[in-house]
Amino acid sequence: MAERPEDLNLPNAVITRIIKEALPEGVNISKEARSAISRAASVFVLYATSCANNFAMKGKRKTLNASDVLSAMEEMEFQRFVTPLKEALEAYRREQKGKKEASEQKKKDKDKKTDSEEQDKSRDEDNDEDEERLEEEEQNEEEDVDN
């Protein structure tokens, strides 16, 4: 449905919430104004992306990273965003790290569980393996004899 990139809108509910929290209580916003702000936000992201991409290309990188976006903010004269964005980035990194550690911990716990379950199984398997090895050795002996 999106004919142009600007038509890719961000969810209305979230935009409205952000606007309401930025404004004093009792202040309303018309539908047209809200929809225009939503559009403006999309344009902002597109413009910021383009700026950030320039920085990435200058650095001969193909992947946009956080510092490209921060540089773009300065370029776009939104320096006042840089500090809060850096703080948000720190918090985000901590959260990602926390999640990673949590999921690794879960995995370890899971492995521990399956290990203890498998120990019973593996005893049986070992017996089977021993039998196989014996068979192989017998075969090898036969081959040697032939040679």
Add this chain to the structure above:
Amino acid sequence: MAAAAAAAAAAAAGSGPAREEEGPAGEAAAPQPQAPTSAPGARLSRLPLARVKALVKADPDVTLAGQEAIFILARAAELFVETIAKDAYCCAQQGKRKTLQRRDLDNAIEAVDEFAFLEGTLD
């Protein structure tokens, strides 16, 4: 480590609702919808990262964008919405109105240099 986590949890706890909007938006790439584990995630970004990513990918010159970049763009877009809403409100106040109209936004765009990139794009 524990102190930092506790402080972060306290900060996030004070931040209020935020989470609900991400549920209906539904995109998988958004930060974990289930809030139970760690509160810190709640406040970080309200805009669904998947939508932001779609915008970024719309640029033909962009090859790849890292997760952190998407996140920062989302957060920057939120800051931008707050900023432009406040600036537009100043215009409405001068008109002694309590409802922000489209023309307040247009005025703000004309008045504020940083919003110059928006000229002609909202129609």
